[in-house]
Amino acid sequence: MPQDSAICTHGLTKQFDRHLAVHEVDLNVAPGEIYGLIGPNGAGKTTLIRMLAQAEAPTRGEIYINGQQVIPGQRNLAIKQQLGYLPDNFPLYEDLTVWDYLDYFARLYQLSTFRRRQRIQTVLELTNLTAKRTSAIPSLSRGMQQRLSLARTIIHEPIVLLLDEPVSGLDPIARVQFRDLMRVLQAAGMTILIASHILSDLAELCTTIGIMELGYLVESAPLSELYRRPCHQQIFLTTLGDPGALLAELRQYPGVQTWEVLSGQRLRIHFSGNQEDCAQLLRSLVAARIPLTEFHPAPPDLEGIFLNLDHQQVS
CATH class of the missing domain: 3.40.50.300 (P-loop containing nucleotide triphosphate hydrolases)
Structure with missing residues (x-):
């Protein structure tokens, strides 16, 4: 013992x-x-x-x-x-x-x-x-x-x-x-x-x-x-263009779990991935010519870690 x-x-x-x-x-x-x-x-x-x-x-x-x-x-x-x-x-x-x-x-x-x-x-x-x-x-x-x-x-x-x-x-x-x-x-x-x-x-x-x-x-x-583990985190995004075009791109990205339109052209997404995955998402949106004025990942918190683990258990 x-x-x-x-x-x-x-x-x-x-x-x-x-x-x-x-x-x-x-x-x-x-x-x-x-x-x-x-x-x-x-x-x-x-x-x-x-x-x-x-x-x-x-x-x-x-x-x-x-x-x-x-x-x-x-x-x-x-x-x-x-x-x-x-x-x-x-x-x-x-x-x-x-x-x-x-x-x-x-x-x-x-x-x-x-x-x-x-x-x-x-x-x-x-x-x-x-x-x-x-x-x-x-x-x-x-x-x-x-x-x-x-x-x-x-x-x-x-x-x-x-x-x-x-x-x-x-x-x-x-x-x-x-x-x-x-x-x-x-x-x-x-x-x-x-x-x-x-x-x-x-x-x-x-x-x-x-x-x-x-x-x-x-x-x-x-x-x-x-x-340090990949987990659900929040990313805040704002576009100058049609938010529908941004949403269409986000739907194709596997790390995007859910999204919410906060106001007008500003969105919040729940994203499963690490910092490299966030960088890749940003590159993909820029390559798709989405005119972003904000791309702000919030650091993972304990709630995000818990939700991510709960999602894994359900999956």
Whole structure:
């Protein structure tokens, strides 16, 4: 078993009656990494995270956290002490204040009185909630409540964080604050696995991306490597002439997947190819005497990578 992995699974599988939610997943997350898990609803992301957090027992397969194997049917307390798990829509106790809420969870982890007070003060500062320490939980904004949930998740100083849709429902400012906090936790040595539908946030945070489809981990690679692969990208084009002539040429080019007329003579196409393919498309349009005044490829993004992979799976 490799000792250089913070999270590692072999053949991890979960079946509910006839539904195979997670199928033979081999996952490897390096220490100190922020790993992003993406995929459509029903892909198996939440079930996978629940198994890693030991909130769900696998049907078969192996899980290792920092080189220690999770033994089925046992409490695995030493491993759980290393984990922080934030599920989607974690309930908050509305009859408590911020301090009492954190104190409750610190007591569950059996922190001493001195250590408990010290950790609560630390996580309040870290999540920018010190000024709200005596506030009732219902008085907090959605973003503050999410930061409080995260403070609860790290109260016992875990070294591996499992976060399921942690920015769901947050406004842009709260999402920026969350990203900043993730970077602080990573700098402190934590390994973080995040499942999210907001791909732009993951693109700014993550070093490695895993893509799930129908229970399978169909891709797991460094984000820098994924960006180098041919994928769907957007190209903006404007012509002085009849846009119909431009469209006629685009229909003949195999890399052009879809197109959209933005306004008048300006179009946006989704193009599957690398930089050389883009250059060849431009040469073809010029050779066809299309009077272009704009040919602007937008750099590939995580959404384009995901859509391209999804297209390949369907094909």
